[in-house]
Amino acid sequence: MKRFRGFLVLTIVFILAVALVTAGCGKKQEEKKEAGDSGKFKVAFMYVGPVGDGGYTYAHDQGRKYLEEKMPDVQATIVESVPDTNAADPERELTRLAEEGNKVIFATSFGYMDPTINVAKKYPNVVFMHCSGFKTAENVGTYFGRMYQARYLTGIVAGKTTKSNLIGYVGAYPIPEVVRGINAFTQGVRSVNPKAKVKVVWTNTWYDPAKEKEAGKTLLDAGCDVIAQHQDTPGPQQAAEEKGKFGIGYNSDMSKFAPKAVLTSAVWNWGPYYYNTVKAVREKTWKSDQYWGPMSDNIVGLAPFGPMVPEDVNKVVDEAKQKITSGQWDVFTGPIKDQSGAVKVPEGQKMSDKDMLSFDWFVEGVDGSIPKK
Amino acid sequence: MTDTGQTNVLVLILATAVTAGTPILYAALGELLTERSGVINLGVEGMMLIGAVSGFMTAVVFKNPWAGVAAALLAGGAVALIHAFLTITLRTNQVVSGLALTIFGTGLSGYLGKSFIGLPLPVPFTSRPLGMLSEIPFFGPVFFNHDPLVYLTYLLVPALWVFIYKMRPGMHLRALGENPSAADSLGVKVFLSRYMYVVAGGMLAGVGGAYLSLAYAPSWLENMTAGRGWIAVALVIFALWNPLRAMVGAYIFGGIDALGLRLQVLGVMIPSFFLQMMPYIFTILVLVVVLGKNRSARTGSPGALGIPFDREER
Known part of the structure; x- marks a missing residue:
């Protein structure tokens, strides 16, 4: 009886865990995979909120869509709802995105600042763009708008x-x-x-x-x-x-x-900026920079x-x-x-x-x- | 500012305290029933969110807010059923299960509600002055110029009080929480009753959440309860497991935010951190006062709260 109960508890916990992963964290894994990785230029976006927040993250995702439309040979992956109140979550996700071969990674929340700097050290060939922060490195730039x-x-x-x-x-x-x-x-x-x-x-x-x-x-x-x-x-x-x-x-x-x-x-109108940044990286003209975009850039x-x-x-x-x-x-x-x-x-x-x-x-x-x- | 101006501000603050307190009150009444039966459920926040999202989705689809309330009742009850099964039948740790329920509810509600963000609610609950009552000076605008879900609590709270303290099944409920073995030997079906009260608690928490998405904010946004479930848990302790006190407490807790905002407009700044900790300070103060009066008193906390019942381990 006792053993059976233990087994039942384990089963329930397992089911709940699976439900949690699919419902809560599952969204994070939601990636936009086009047919195969056939030579597409891979970029990634890491968001602090859900795409459906009707506000901040939604605006960034509209920018991602603009980029994909203007550059059809770019494949943009997104990761949603990555908390920026600890270092472990963003570092893990950034590392994963870099390992998966993304060439440009946009980290769109202030709290991702130190994790971005840390992960960027290990991937010198990947360009990291951090939104609203003030720390840069050879391969880390910052961006925000006026x-x-x-x-x-x-x-x-x-x-x-x-x-x-x-x-x-x-x-x-x-x-x-x-x-x-x-x-x-x-x-x-x-x-x-x-x-x-x-x-x-x-x-x-x-x-x-x-x-x-x-x-x-x-x-x-x-x-x-x-x-x-x-x-x-x-x-x-x-x-x-x-x-x-x-x-x-x-x-x-x-x-x-x-x-x-x-x-x-x-x-916010991030689209043109995302387009220009990815374009610069592909044409190898990109340099680390602190960008505080004026309205004349339409950001x-x-x-x-x-x-x-x-x-x-x-x-x-x-x-x-x-x-x-x-x-x-x-x-x-x-x-x-x-x-x-x-x-x-x-x-x-x-x-x-x-x-x-x-x-x-x-x-x-x-x-x-x-x-x- | 004139005298009438000041009364008006007071009326506005108190009227807001009632509406802001109502979602917390529903959730707290549910948790009160659950805890009275000897089960603690810390999943209130999750159940509220599930209630809010399912209520909103249903109300949008059927264009009827009452359909939304019905859905919130069902959904909140269904989520609570998971807790009941885990803690009553399987006798797992109630605190752990409740916390898991909150995380589960937060994630699931966000997932379900995705395509409903930003949709307008065709028919939200709106204020309906209660005839003559709403014309009573001062009390009218404070209590009787709200939406039907607020009025429902005016019936629910005394009904629960009578049920708990004056009726036979209410006595059984109290026995369940104090001494389930004794209740068992009296012929009370401990497992079945606890299931019922846990599910009823979830249903009320669901309505509390739906109040936010159908009347207070009318819209759905992820995580829109923003911690109100936890305030409700504190409120149950503040109320010493008594529905009438829960009502007073809900209005105090709900009024704190309103008071802070209104005072800001009048040019008085109270540090927000101070206001945010008020509900918890009040709760601690109440416990200190009650325990100070009578050290042997158990403050009304059910004696068997949090302890799983096992017939064979008496």
């Missing part, structure tokens, strides 16, 4: 739309990337509507749909009539939709989640405007876009004042990349505060 430029443009749309002159912004964490986005957005709002204010609420989460929606509701109740966000879920947009107000999405076009509310979204941009956005807004946005992409002006060109009214960037001066990457103060017009560490 999302703040797109956010500035969405700020113009919001500033033109608001009636209450109060715009809400749901922020994830008070880190420089998010602060920079809020500041750029506010600059955009105030360029067309100097009376408007941007009210900030922190959720302290990247991914909690219910809480992020609650944050949106809170801002709406406080009198905001446009809700922008730096979050990975469309919760804040849904809150705006329910109240019959407007919103600005992020990561990818969020209009499908809240069609009546989303004016536009600040979106960041705006999703199509919703039907509720008036024609004349289009024109204003296009003019501003022209100014930024031509390189003659950037979002953080002085004079820029902080919340107390003190001039932080003098007239005519451009803020340096280093200062932008360590933003820890809000510009004039932001109603909110950055919690002290």
Whole structure:
């Protein structure tokens, strides 16, 4: 009896384990294998989330699809939901991808930084591209986009739309990337509507749909009539939709989640960059580099405007876009004042990349505060 | 700010506390029943996710949110059945099985829901003011201006309280958790009853998850419960296994986030880490207070909680 029970337990545990592997981890092994490996140029993408997150990873995967379309002789493998909170998982997956003969490997989360550097040492003939990090090596490059430029443009749309002159912004964490986005957005709002204010609420989460929606509701109740966000879920947009107000999405076009509310979204457009990088590696012109792509490279941009956005807004946005992409002006060109009214960037001066990457103060017009560490 | 302005903010915070607390309340009531019968199930988070995804998929296909609730009941119960089989029949470690269930539920729900991400819910649950009741000053907007699933808890909580403390099967349930051997000799079918309560617990956890995907957020996103299952487990202890206290606790736990966000808008910053640990601090405080009053009291925790029942090993 005892022995039988032990056997039964083992069987059940085994079945559960198999179910787990197929359901949970199984997705990771989901590879795009074309008929045979017949001479195709192999590249790989490692993602932190599921392709269906409707946000960050989805945007990267759209880039992967673009690459495959433009270069049919490229075979792109993907690995989903690799946690970036430990080193073991990404190192194992990166090693596997390198062993399988991939020539370029894109690691798309900040937390993959050290694992990428470590594995790259063992595979000098493979090019590793790490998204949003700051460590490079002979065969490791980094890449990211100047999302703040797109956010500035969405700020113009919001500033033109608001009636209450109060715009809400749901922020994830008070880190420089998010602060920079809020500041750029506010600059955009105030360029067309100097009376408007941007009210900030922190959720302290990247991914909690219910809480992020609650944050949106809170801002709406406080009198905001446009809700922008730096979050990975469309919760804040849904809150705006329910109240019959407007919103600005992020990561990818969020209009499908809240069609009546989303004016536009600040979106990532990785495709052309992935294409150019793979092309450079194949033509042997690739060199390790730290790329922070401007909007003129189309790596960041705006999703199509919703039907509720008036024609004349289009024109204003296009003019501003022209100014930024031509390189003659950037979002953080002085004079820029902080919340107390003190001039932080003098007239005519451009803020340096280093200062932008360590933003820890809000510009004039932001109603909110950055919690002290 | 005027006086009415402040009352309005208070009403908004409390009304949010009720809706934010409802998914946790459903899950906690389920876990309460399960634990009362002597079985601990730490798979609440997984069962909630399974309930959320199956409820959403069904509601989309049938264009009816109640169909979604039915599916969530079935799916949550089915997942709990795995736990029941492992821990009651096979007498494996309940903690390990529960944790496995959470991992399993998280993975499976993500896999099942893939093609449903970003789909709109044709008919979500929406607020329906309860006639006269919703017009009572203060209490009306706080309690009686919500969706039907919230109102359902107003019936469920007292019903469970009466069942547990005033009815014969409820007495048997308490006996199951306190001393299954004694219950057995009274003629209570220990195995069958424990199966029933574990499955019932899973069903309620499933509805808790479905509340998020059908009423609160209405949409499906992977891992959308974001830790609420664990809050529910803490809530059962906070409530000392009493459904009425669970209701109060759910609203406190649910209200904490709302309070933090609303205070931010008013310009008051409370460190988020502090707010996030509040549910657990409250739980510890309650235990300290209760134990401080009477050291011999077992705080209402079922005596045989976590111990598998074996007729031959009495």
